[in-house]
Amino acid sequence: MKLSIGLLGCGTVGAGVVSLVRKRADKVEAMTGFRPIIKSILVRDTDKDRGVEFVDERLTTVPADILDDDDIQIVVETIGGIEPAKTYILKALMSGKHVVTANKDLIALHGPEILRTAVEHEVSVLYEAAVGGAIPLVGPLKENLTANEVTDLKGIINGTTNFILSEMTSKRIDFEAALQMAQDLGYAEADPSSDIDGLDAARKLVILSSIAFETEVHLQDVQVEGIRKVTATDVRYAEEAGYVIKLLAVGRDHGGELTLSVRPTLIPRSHPLAHVSDAYNALYVRGDAAGDLMFFGRGAGRMPTASAVVGDIIALVRNLRLGYVTSSPNISESVRKPVVEREDDCYKYYFRLTALDQPGVFAHIAQLYGESGASMETVLQKRVESGRAEIVVVTHEISSSRARLLAEKLADLPEVHEVNMVMPVESIAE
Numbered sequence: 329m330k331l332s333i334g335l336l337g338c339g340t341v342g343a344g345v346v347s348l349v350r351k352r353a354d355k356v357e358a359m360t361g362f363r364p365i366i367k368s369i370l371v372r373d374t375d376k377d378r379g380v381e382f383v384d385e386r387l388t389t390v391p392a393d394i395l396d397d398d399d400i401q402i403v404v405e406t407i408g409g410i411e412p413a414k415t416y417i418l419k420a421l422m423s424g425k426h427v428v429t430a431n432k433d434l435i436a437l438h439g440p441e442i443l444r445t446a447v448e449h450e451v452s453v454l455y456e457a458a459v460g461g462a463i464p465l466v467g468p469l470k471e472n473l474t475a476n477e478v479t480d481l482k483g484i485i486n487g488t489t490n491f492i493l494s495e496m497t498s499k500r501i502d503f504e505a506a507l508q509m510a511q512d513l514g515y516a517e518a519d520p521s522s523d524i525d526g527l528d529a530a531r532k533l534v535i536l537s538s539i540a541f542e543t544e545v546h547l548q549d550v551q552v553e554g555i556r557k558v559t560a561t562d563v564r565y566a567e568e569a570g571y572v573i574k575l576l577a578v579g580r581d582h583g584g585e586l587t588l589s590v591r592p593t594l595i596p597r598s599h600p601l602a603h604v605s606d607a608y609n610a611l612y613v614r615g616d617a618a619g620d621l622m623f624f625g626r627g628a629g630r631m632p633t634a635s636a637v638v639g640d641i642i643a644l645v646r647n648l649r650l651g652y653v654t655s656s657p658n659i660s661e662s663v664r665k666p667v668v669e670r671e672d673d674c675y676k677y678y679f680r681l682t683a684l685d686q687p688g689v690f691a692h693i694a695q696l697y698g699e700s701g702a703s704m705e706t707v708l709q710k711r712v713e714s715g716r717a718e719i720v721v722v723t724h725e726i727s728s729s730r731a732r733l734l735a736e737k738l739a740d741l742p743e744v745h746e747v748n749m750v751m752p753v754e755s756i757a758e
């Protein structure tokens with residue numbers, strides 16, 4: 329039996345979905361008795377070459393051709409952004425259609441409303457592709473790990489920044505040159521701010537945390553710092569001290585209180601996340617029963633993302649055969665977990681500062697570290713031009729409030745020209 333799908337958008341991801349649905353149609357039909365067919369595709373320009381051949385599919389610029397077509401049971405959204413994607417998805421759900429979306433911005437910002445609408449209308453909304461491209465993250469957190477209390481999520485969940493930091497490390501180039509390479513290769517957009525300022529990773533962390541910690545999470549709950557201030561010098565010093573720098577998204581459930589952050593972080597070279605390079609993504613999950621798990625793979629791209637979207641379509645087709653709806657909102661309003669800043673959480677910290685290159689200056693700086701209760705684990709000192717020295721210190725563990733106060737006191741020392749960079753260091757295991 330034919331099962332009609334409406335596709336909203338046919339760009340990078342949508343075109344991959346068209347070819348993969350066609351490729352797997354026989355298998356799905358053999359498995360379920362339903363043959364998925366993409367009936368109509370909404371685009372802005374029907375004449376554009378999309379690098380995919382259309383056989384049964386009809387291109388349209390009229391949303392109603394999909395949203396008002398009673399024959400269409402599944403709507404797949406690959407337009408991106410908030411509007412008109414949100415309006416179309418809500419309309420589809422309210423018309424009793426199941427929805428698959430790859431739209432992280434929409435799920436991160438309006439997930440609760442969309443999921444509640446799906447529950448109210450007894451339809452499913454699946455969004456595996458919204459985080460981590462091909463890597464199954466949403467499904468495992470929602471289904472396979474549901475017997476666990478998840479306490480930790482640590483991830484490299486933005487491919488663009490990971491590519492930039494990897495290039496800065498392997499080719500010893502500065503941030504601007506690595507960003508240019510990312511743009512030339514199509515990894516970074518013309519306006520790359522959402523990626524490099526950490527917003528994209530923060531949105532994905534919102535989605536993952538709301539599922540893993542079973543609570544509603546908002547974007548403003550995440551402390552976000554991007555990678556613009558990371559220099560080639562930081563990358564080199566980190567390397568000398570035994571670390572690599574990654575944009576790390578961290579979500580923790582401290583017995584009912586959450587902390588959520590995205591920030592450049594030093595990771596010991598022996599940590600599995602240190603080896604996640606180029607545009608790859610990875611998520612490290614700790615569950616009370618499962619222990620530590622790591623998911624790794626391609627976080628974006630036409631076919632990796634289509635793999636996740638079409639996986640959701642096939643799951644829906646299977647469920648339709650069984651008469652089963654999967655949209656539990658995974659958000660329990662009665663147990664809303666507060667998101668807090670835990671000033672007493674301890675990390676090792678990396679400090680890079682420039683100071684006068686004169687006898688006694690380092691001793692004075694070291695004294696301030698001592699007085700602040702921050703003992704030094706690693707110290708690197710290099711002479712730079714015009715009478716200045718660059719001093720890099722990795723401390724033993726101190727609280728985040730102490731680290732912040734220390735940075736302020738260092739900046740106030742007359743011998744210190746500037747505190748250039750402060751980053752936390754991720755531990756291997758706690």
Ligand SMILES: NC(=O)c1ccc[n+]([C@@H]2O[C@H](COP(=O)([O-])OP(=O)(O)OC[C@H]3O[C@@H](n4cnc5c(N)ncnc54)[C@H](OP(=O)(O)O)[C@@H]3O)[C@@H](O)[C@H]2O)c1
Pocket residue numbers: 336337338339340341342370371372373374376405406407408409412430431432433457458461627628629630633
């Ligand atoms: N690209 C990736 O690797 C990746 C990875 C994971 C998740 N995602 C998510 O997947 C979604 C799609 O990304 P993409 O990279 O495939 O985007 P894209 O290449 O820009 O494609 C967007 C498509 O939507 C259509 N469209 C845009 N505005 C429209 C409107 N107002 N009415 C009708 N059609 C409209 C465009 O039509 P025209 O072609 O006619 O202009 C285009 O076909 C986004 O939510 C993104 O975050 C992407």
